[in-house]
Amino acid sequence: MRYSQCNYVNKTFSKALRRSVMYVAITAPLACHGVAQAQDAGTLDTIARTKTISIGYREDEVPFAYKATDGTATGYTVELCNDIAEHVRQVLKLDTININYVIATPASRFLLVKSGKIDLECSATTNNAERREQVSFSYPHFITATRFVAKKSSDVKHIKDLAGRTVASTTGTVNIEQLQTMNRANNLNISVMLARQNSDGFSFVENNKATAFVMDGVLLAAHVAFSKSPEDYMVSTETFGPPEPYGILMRKGDEPFRKVVNDALRQVFVSGDINRIYDKWFMSPLPPDGRNFNLPMSPELQAAFRDPQEYLQ
Numbered sequence: 149m150r151y152s153q154c155n156y157v158n159k160t161f162s163k164a165l166r167r168s169v170m171y172v173a174i175t176a177p178l179a180c181h182g183v184a185q186a187q188d189a190g191t192l193d194t195i196a197r198t199k200t201i202s203i204g205y206r207e208d209e210v211p212f213a214y215k216a217t218d219g220t221a222t223g224y225t226v227e228l229c230n231d232i233a234e235h236v237r238q239v240l241k242l243d244t245i246n247i248n249y250v251i252a253t254p255a256s257r258f259l260l261v262k263s264g265k266i267d268l269e270c271s272a273t274t275n276n277a278e279r280r281e282q283v284s285f286s287y288p289h290f291i292t293a294t295r296f297v298a299k300k301s302s303d304v305k306h307i308k309d310l311a312g313r314t315v316a317s318t319t320g321t322v323n324i325e326q327l328q329t330m331n332r333a334n335n336l337n338i339s340v341m342l343a344r345q346n347s348d349g350f351s352f353v354e355n356n357k358a359t360a361f362v363m364d365g366v367l368l369a370a371h372v373a374f375s376k377s378p379e380d381y382m383v384s385t386e387t388f389g390p391p392e393p394y395g396i397l398m399r400k401g402d403e404p405f406r407k408v409v410n411d412a413l414r415q416v417f418v419s420g421d422i423n424r425i426y427d428k429w430f431m432s433p434l435p436p437d438g439r440n441f442n443l444p445m446s447p448e449l450q451a452a453f454r455d456p457q458e459y460l461q
Contacts, residue, residue, distance in 0.1 A: 166331070176282055194267075200246040200400075202266045203230075203249050203250065203267070203268050204260055204266035204269040204397075205221045205249055206254075206271040206345075207253075209271050211430065212225045212271055212429075215251075216338040216435070217435070228416065230231055230395070232396075232408075233245055233247055252271065257320075258279070274364070277461070284398045284401070284406050285395030287417070287456040288333075288452050288459050289395065293387040293388075294363070294388040295364075295387055296361060296362045296363075296383070297363070298360040298381070299382075307386050308334070310336060311337060312336070313359040313360065315358055316348075316353065316360070317362040318346050319343065322392070324342075327362045327388060330388050336437065349362075350371040365387070368383045374437075391448065393459045414456045416440065417456050422453050423445075426449060430443045432443075
């Protein structure tokens with residue numbers, strides 16, 4: 149309200165009305181302050197009050213996060229987040245902590261984190277500078293690069309062989325951005341087919357609707373391993389970009405919660421317990437049919453676990 153408007157109010161309204169205006173002027177900021185405090189409540193405070201932590205996971209990202217045959221959330225990153233939940237319980241000195249599992253798709257995951265619908269997004273999400281403008285990431289828990297999968301019968305072996313073909317990738321991912329960049333830079337004239345989920349993208353190749361599916365190499369290896377005929381497919385050795393780490397998503401700016409999450413991961417990594425967890429999901433038969441990735445831990449990932457550091461590139 150400007151000075152001239154204040155004079156008008158003072159000259160025009162009665163004393164009683166001015167008292168009402170003064171009351172609103174004094175109490176409204178207090179009320180707004182209360183709303184702001186509620187909105188800015190830290191994640192740890194909310195968990196302490198509700199004794200509940202909400203974990204977002206993917207339905208089809210084997211072995212990181214997926215829905216088991218009995219409908220439960222499971223996977224490598226889900227197990228890490230369960231360990232984080234237990235650490236949070238201990239830090240907050242709660243007698244119990246409930247875990248609320250929420251399905252988070254590639255398209256919805258960032259919105260769910262930013263809106264507070266989930267406290268942790270525990271799947272296979274690449275950490276990069278653009279995404280760190282929206283959310284925070286934990287220490288890296290995996291490192292991979294973008295590749296493509298195709299049927300061996302298609303005679304596609306290199307990225308240049310995709311020229312003029314139909315290629316699928318999942319919407320809302322780094323992979324589709326890298327595919328589009330490569331497509332434009334090299335004038336490949338690729339027709340990009342959008343997939344809602346990773347399983348849809350692989351299905352396009354499986355059913356000959358697309359020549360290739362572009363995604364993180366480790367996830368492509370998972371789809372091949374769990375397909376009806378693994379011997380029919382090849383995963384490219386060429387990549388669409390340099391290796392990048394996966395991290396667990398959290399709300400941006402909540403440093404106390406991020407510290408607790410990273411402390412929990414550091415404990416798992418440095419103690420060596422991560423070796424048992426990794427072997428369980430990448431070096432052992434997985435239900436329901438006992439497929440085994442046989443994917444040894446890379447030297448880069450071993451180094452990341454020995455000395456956990458924030459990824460800021």
